[in-house]
Amino acid sequence: MEFIDSITSVLSAFFKFDSTVTIVGIILIVSLLVRVSLKKAILGALKVSIGLTGLFMVVSLIQEAMVKPITNIVAIYGFNKGVIDIGWGCLGYAFGNTYGYFGVLVFLIINILLVTVRFTQTIYVDVFNTWRAMLLAGLVGVSTGNFWLATLAVVIFLIIDVKAADIAAPYIEKINNFPPGGSWPHGTHFSFQACIAIPIEWVLRRIPVIKDIEISAETIQEKFGIFGETTVMGATLGIILGLFSQIGIMPSLLLGVKMAAAFLLLPRMAAILVEGWFPIIKSARSILVSKLNRDDVRIALDCSTVIGHSAVVPTTLIMYPIALLISLVLPGNQMIASVSLIIVLWESAAVNAITEGNILHNLIILSIIVCLFSWGATFMAGPMTQLAGSMGYDVGKGLISNWDAAGTPGLVLVYKIFSMIFGF
Numbered sequence: 001m002e003f004i005d006s007i008t009s010v011l012s013a014f015f016k017f018d019s020t021v022t023i024v025g026i027i028l029i030v031s032l033l034v035r036v037s038l039k040k041a042i043l044g045a046l047k048v049s050i051g052l053t054g055l056f057m058v059v060s061l062i063q064e065a066m067v068k069p070i071t072n073i074v075a076i077y078g079f080n081k082g083v084i085d086i087g088w089g090c091l092g093y094a095f096g097n098t099y100g101y102f103g104v105l106v107f108l109i110i111n112i113l114l115v116t117v118r119f120t121q122t123i124y125v126d127v128f129n130t131w132r133a134m135l136l137a138g139l140v141g142v143s144t145g146n147f148w149l150a151t152l153a154v155v156i157f158l159i160i161d162v163k164a165a166d167i168a169a170p171y172i173e174k175i176n177n178f179p180p181g182g183s184w185p186h187g188t189h190f191s192f193q194a195c196i197a198i199p200i201e202w203v204l205r206r207i208p209v210i211k212d213i214e215i216s217a218e219t220i221q222e223k224f225g226i227f228g229e230t231t232v233m234g235a236t237l238g239i240i241l242g243l244f245s246q247i248g249i250m251p252s253l254l255l256g257v258k259m260a261a262a263f264l265l266l267p268r269m270a271a272i273l274v275e276g277w278f279p280i281i282k283s284a285r286s287i288l289v290s291k292l293n294r295d296d297v298r299i300a301l302d303c304s305t306v307i308g309h310s311a312v313v314p315t316t317l318i319m320y321p322i323a324l325l326i327s328l329v330l331p332g333n334q335m336i337a338s339v340s341l342i343i344v345l346w347e348s349a350a351v352n353a354i355t356e357g358n359i360l361h362n363l364i365i366l367s368i369i370v371c372l373f374s375w376g377a378t379f380m381a382g383p384m385t386q387l388a389g390s391m392g393y394d395v396g397k398g399l400i401s402n403w404d405a406a407g408t409p410g411l412v413l414v415y416k417i418f419s420m421i422f423g424f
Contacts, residue, residue, distance in 0.1 A: 066241075099142075100138060100154055137153060161191075189346065216358065333375060
């Protein structure tokens with residue numbers, strides 16, 4: 001175990017760097033390996049880092065702005081649930097437990113073999129987003145005390161992740177006009193939901209009336225004029241939520257401005273992110289195609305590179321209050337989504353790739369997926385709290401969970417299967 005402890009220490013030190021810093025190093029290395037010029041490599045790495053930094057700032061703005069309105073809604077209207085939403089606070093528990101690092105390393109080695117034997121198309125260079133697998137490892141490890149079982153869970157989870165990414169990638173590339181060679185696994189946070197959407201969309205396209213309704217971003221702008229513009233929609237949503245939560249007139253207006261700013265900036269930050277990745281993807285694909293004698297190899301990218309489609313922001317804005325309402329009234333759900341609501345943006349982009357920009361279909365499918373996230377977060381609250389308790393959280397404060405990643409359907413599925421097979 002001494003060897004494994006050493007690997008864990010090295011990987012733990014690497015992941016403790018901020019992702020916007022580590023991504024620069026990773027992209028530089030990958031760029032030079034696939035013979036991108038040093039100038040393009042440096043500019044590309046910095047643009048990706050700048051894009052991520054901007055996205056994180058906007059996400060933080062939305063999350064902070066939504067806390068008080070949601071807290072007020074819960075208090076004023078008498079909603080009472082037993083699980084606390086910690087949002088991406090689970091990152092500390094993912095990187096802080098020692099069960100997952102070795103499993104990620106094992107998977108990265110296996111991943112190369114799986115690409116070589118054509119089991120998958122996706123090379124998992126987006127290593128930072130393996131943190132969801134690390135969280136799963138911690139959940140399994142603390143529940144069983146078995147390091148090797150936790151390692152196996154990581155490997156199986158990430159294999160499912162790349163296979164889902166293989167299936168979803170052509171849809172995502174097509175709608176976003178992305179050059180061939182990208183893949184978006186993201187720890188089952190993205191492509192897995194696109195795969196869930198595929199059969200649901202197949203059904204929707206065969207239901208009378210619903211199959212004939214096509215609502216695009218352009219349709220909304222034509223029908224509602226200025227009120228169909230995403231910035232105005234963001235401002236309107238913020239003001240309505242503020243007034244409904246009784247935070248006051250001026251705070252409601254301020255919330256509207258913040259929401260408008262956030263949803264104007266998000267696609268622009270994504271565009272910078274994509275601009276940085278493009279030359280690397282093209283060069284990497286060219287090298288890999290020639291070396292492996294196959295033209296279907298893909299490189300795992302952050303899913304924020306594909307949130308720029310015109311239907312994504314309107315879908316997200318409409319879905320925000322729907323998702324909140326679902327978390328308030330859904331039978332069997334014990335967690336009111338607050339900071340977890342932000343993931344609606346990425347799930348909107350995943351589903352949008354399957355519906356080809358049909359906002360009505362987006363909303364129907366997302367409502368189903370939000371139910372899955374809600375039930376998943378409730379189911380995983382016990383293991384999540386147990387893991388947090390093993391790392392210093394005072395469990396007397398109450399059960400904790402979140403949508404991403406404790407409630408992510410892919411993670412819940414693997415945990416549930418393992419608990420059934422190995423009896424924990």
